[in-house]
Amino acid sequence: MATHAAHHDDHDHKPGFVDRWFFGTNHKDIGTLYLLFSLLMFFIGGSMALIIRAELFIPGMQIVNPEFFNQMTTVHALVMIFGAVMPAFVGLGNWMIPLMIGAPDMALPRMNNWSFWILPFAFLMLLSTLFMDGGGPAGGWTLYPPLSLQGGNSMPFVIFAIHMMGISSIMGAINIIATILNLRAPGMDLLKMPVFVWTWLITAFLLIAVMPVLAGAVTMLLTDKFFLTSFFNAAGGGDPVMYQHIFWFFGHPEVYIMILPAFGVVSEIIPTFARKPLFGYQAMVYATASIAFLSFIVWAHHMFTVGMPLGGELFFMYATMLIAIPTGVKVFNWVSTMWKGSMTFETPMLFALGFVVMFTIGGFSGLMLAIVPADFQYHDTYFVVAHFHYVLVTGAVFSIMAAAYYWLPKWTGVMYSETLGKWHFWLSTFFVNLLFFPQHFLGLAGMPRRIPDYNIAFSDFNMWSSIGGFGFGLSQLLFAWIVIKSARGHGPRATAQVWEGAKGLEWTVPSPAPHHTFTTPPVIDDRVLAHGDVTH
Amino acid sequence: MTPRRVLAALAILALTAVQAQANPEPWQLNMSPGVTETSRMVYDIHMLILWICVVIGVLVFGAMGYAILKFRKSKGAVPAKWSHNTTAEIIWTVIPVLILVGMAWPATNTLIHMADTDDAELTVKITGYQWLWRYEYVGTDVNFVSKLDRDSDRTRMLGSGLNPADVRTGDQNTYLLNVDNPLVLPTGTKVRFVITANDVIHAWWVPVLGWKQDAIPGFINEAWTRIDTPGTYRGQCAELCGKDHGFMPIVVEAVPREQFDAWLAQKDAEAKAAATAANVPATGDALAVVQ
Numbered sequence: 001m002a003t004h005a006a007h008h009d010d011h012d013h014k015p016g017f018v019d020r021w022f023f024g025t026n027h028k029d030i031g032t033l034y035l036l037f038s039l040l041m042f043f044i045g046g047s048m049a050l051i052i053r054a055e056l057f058i059p060g061m062q063i064v065n066p067e068f069f070n071q072m073t074t075v076h077a078l079v080m081i082f083g084a085v086m087p088a089f090v091g092l093g094n095w096m097i098p099l100m101i102g103a104p105d106m107a108l109p110r111m112n113n114w115s116f117w118i119l120p121f122a123f124l125m126l127l128s129t130l131f132m133d134g135g136g137p138a139g140g141w142t143l144y145p146p147l148s149l150q151g152g153n154s155m156p157f158v159i160f161a162i163h164m165m166g167i168s169s170i171m172g173a174i175n176i177i178a179t180i181l182n183l184r185a186p187g188m189d190l191l192k193m194p195v196f197v198w199t200w201l202i203t204a205f206l207l208i209a210v211m212p213v214l215a216g217a218v219t220m221l222l223t224d225k226f227f228l229t230s231f232f233n234a235a236g237g238g239d240p241v242m243y244q245h246i247f248w249f250f251g252h253p254e255v256y257i258m259i260l261p262a263f264g265v266v267s268e269i270i271p272t273f274a275r276k277p278l279f280g281y282q283a284m285v286y287a288t289a290s291i292a293f294l295s296f297i298v299w300a301h302h303m304f305t306v307g308m309p310l311g312g313e314l315f316f317m318y319a320t321m322l323i324a325i326p327t328g329v330k331v332f333n334w335v336s337t338m339w340k341g342s343m344t345f346e347t348p349m350l351f352a353l354g355f356v357v358m359f360t361i362g363g364f365s366g367l368m369l370a371i372v373p374a375d376f377q378y379h380d381t382y383f384v385v386a387h388f389h390y391v392l393v394t395g396a397v398f399s400i401m402a403a404a405y406y407w408l409p410k411w412t413g414v415m416y417s418e419t420l421g422k423w424h425f426w427l428s429t430f431f432v433n434l435l436f437f438p439q440h441f442l443g444l445a446g447m448p449r450r451i452p453d454y455n456i457a458f459s460d461f462n463m464w465s466s467i468g469g470f471g472f473g474l475s476q477l478l479f480a481w482i483v484i485k486s487a488r489g490h491g492p493r494a495t496a497q498v499w500e501g502a503k504g505l506e507w508t509v510p511s512p513a514p515h516h517t518f519t520t521p522p523v524i525d526d527r528v529l530a531h532g533d534v535t536h
Numbered sequence: 537m538t539p540r541r542v543l544a545a546l547a548i549l550a551l552t553a554v555q556a557q558a559n560p561e562p563w564q565l566n567m568s569p570g571v572t573e574t575s576r577m578v579y580d581i582h583m584l585i586l587w588i589c590v591v592i593g594v595l596v597f598g599a600m601g602y603a604i605l606k607f608r609k610s611k612g613a614v615p616a617k618w619s620h621n622t623t624a625e626i627i628w629t630v631i632p633v634l635i636l637v638g639m640a641w642p643a644t645n646t647l648i649h650m651a652d653t654d655d656a657e658l659t660v661k662i663t664g665y666q667w668l669w670r671y672e673y674v675g676t677d678v679n680f681v682s683k684l685d686r687d688s689d690r691t692r693m694l695g696s697g698l699n700p701a702d703v704r705t706g707d708q709n710t711y712l713l714n715v716d717n718p719l720v721l722p723t724g725t726k727v728r729f730v731i732t733a734n735d736v737i738h739a740w741w742v743p744v745l746g747w748k749q750d751a752i753p754g755f756i757n758e759a760w761t762r763i764d765t766p767g768t769y770r771g772q773c774a775e776l777c778g779k780d781h782g783f784m785p786i787v788v789e790a791v792p793r794e795q796f797d798a799w800l801a802q803k804d805a806e807a808k809a810a811a812t813a814a815n816v817p818a819t820g821d822a823l824a825v826v827q
């Protein structure tokens with residue numbers, strides 16, 4: 001018995017490459033796999049965006065035909081949402097949640113391995129459709145029927161890929177809930193957890209609630225196409241608008257699935273670099289929960305132009321406007337955290353501050369879009385494209401980069417070059433605004449989204465936008481370089497604390513974090529927590 | 537310059553100004569106020585929310601910028617210990633609620649105004665097809681399709697070698713914004729649209745009318761307009777509808793009521809004559825078969 005225990009305590013036990021990376025169940029390794037996969041998808045999805053921006057550089061069709069253009073917009077969105085943003089947050093959750101709550105690993109490590117390894121196959125299948133006869137899906141990532149039913153042979157593959165992504169997400173979410181609810185170190189009460197853990201807990205419930213809804217919607221598409229059902233076919237007694245209702249019942253919570261963990265990340269970083277506890281910790285938690293609740297009753301604001309009755313339009317408008325309140329609370333709390341702090345501006349802080357400003361801009365355009373009569377003008381224009389890229393790129397993606405810069409020294413044990421990190425931030429910020437800000441103007445001037453070509457009146461801002469797109473894309477090579485250099489251990493050694501103002505359990509373990517951490521639960525001291533009003 | 541000439545010049549200027557706001561222009565930054573009461577209401581709401589957002593943005597980003605400049609470690613700032621302030625939290629929850637109510641009020645009124653399709657003097661049925669529009673003037677035989685003009689169509693082909701800047705109508709570039717048969721509508725008249733589609737979902741959108749409406753196969757949506765000023769107003773299909781989604785523009789030709797009535801009567805007569813002409817040989821053939 002003694003020898004058995006001794007064997008298990010041997011942390012230097014090194015599994016082989018295949019055992020470790022393919023069959024491993026360690027939360028840190030799986031987190032790393034998720035993050036690397038996400039980075040790869042970010043570049044693949046990004047290349048598709050660059051094909052789009054290249055075609056839109058000047059008016060006239062120069063590079064691709066409209067069919068391929070539509071495949072690019074569709075697959076770009078699917079890859080970025082399901083391949084880049086969601087796996088990045090799952091990766092961050094995998095790596096950091098056990099470290100932040102003092103757990104030895106995820107609660108369900110084998111399932112963890114499975115939920116990751118489904119993903120590469122799902123995306124291989126999705127991307128393979130681009131090489132099939134008839135090409136990939138071209139009806140938009142929302143797959144609205146009847147258009148999506150016109151697609152070629154790609155459709156069943158796309159739907160199967162979406163099913164696999166959904167299963168992966170649901171398993172990841174179950175794992176996160178099980179971990180947070182069962183494996184917290186003694187003394188880590190729910191209302192003492194870091195906000196990042198809270199936002200992930202709530203996100204995980206959203207995932208479990210809505211991924212099956214998406215699975216149902218796309219399965220009905222499948223049977224409409226291949227098994228003669230008429231769920232969405234008016235000629236057979238179905239309703240194409242019903243698809244949109246079901247899809248957005250998934251789709252709107254999905255938006256918060258991609259932004260709530262981002263709120264969590266930023267709520268960790270700002271207190272660290274302001275050297276001041278997070279302002280209004282409990283308000284942050286309740287605001288997150290209210291946003292999650294509201295996300296279930298606003299779905300039809302994506303479809304104000306389908307011809308809903310007046311009462312329906314009004315309900316969804318009012319409900320959507322309400323979201324501005326908890327979101328505003330969050331922004332005010334971040335600013336108040338900075339107020340009377342003692343701030344420094346290392347790369348993670350820059351990205352977090354960039355997040356606050358640019359996410360808020362996306363929030364403003366979101367509020368504008370909630371106003372139904374105005375939405376009749378904005379809907380399906382470049383104004384919407386600008387809006388959701390502000391929340392997803394300068395919002396979610398910036399927070400992911402902030403998180404990567406924040407925790408990279410903990411993961412790799414070395415400090416990256418602050419100079420390069422800052423270059424990456426300023427280049428990204430300049431180009432991303434050049435890329436997306438003019439799209440507001442294009443939309444207001446009347447340019448619809450998802451068009452491969454446009455009138456001369458739209459040419460100047462499209463050219464700016466394309467230049468911004470290429471600049472932003474190329475700037476990300478710098479990010480890849482910084483990550484790879486750190487991962488290979490180049491750079492000065494990082495301390496366990498890493499950042500002067502950092503608080504929380506993850507900073508009590510050495511850098512790089514050992515393969516196994518918290519095999520015995522840590523003792524929680526309220527003073528190491530990153531937020532203030534938990535002690536009373 | 538004689539006073540008369542000045543007047544004429546002013547009139548031309550005023551006309552071009554109206555013309556200029558009617559269709560997208562290079563460097564256009566904002567929504568057009570449009571050419572209907574509805575579109576102006578929508579524009580006003582848009583500007584109201586925009587300014588509210590700008591003011592909130594200036595306050596929030598201003599506070600943030602001040603904090604960033606003032607509370608720096610490099611300036612010797614010592615972090616405060618507090619982490620909440622109930623009064624502040626109540627204030628910044630309640631004030632946004634009031635602001636939202638202030639936005640919701642005009643939005644609700646405008647929406648009610650837009651939803652009222654009663655008392656229209658003319659009904660036009662719009663049907664979206666991949667990739668053209670069909671217009672039917674209900675109660676007449678006038679019924680035609682409207683699709684991308686030839687010039688644009690030639691130019692938009694991949695590698696056509698033609699310059700989109702050369703597609704012009706008068707002094708305007710109308711690349712991808714021109715059609716063979718525009719929808720002719722009377723000014724000063726409440727026109728009701730019933731909108732549907734034949735294959736996939738499209739959306740009928742002319743920005744200066746102030747709204748867009750989805751055209752959904754198997755369903756009929758309603759919308760209405762009352763155009764104030766004669767002119768040519770351009771728009772596009774706004775819902776992804778397949779490969780040529782970007783190539784199914786909409787052109788509304790708004791003309792004074794009398795001119796419209798004359799046009800409609802003439803088109804109706806032509807349509808009825810064509811229908812009769814088409815029927816005569818058909819009957820003849822049938823007889824021939826019987827004989």
Ligand SMILES: [Cu+2]
Pocket residue numbers: 664665667737738739773774775776777781784
């Ligand atoms: Cu269309």
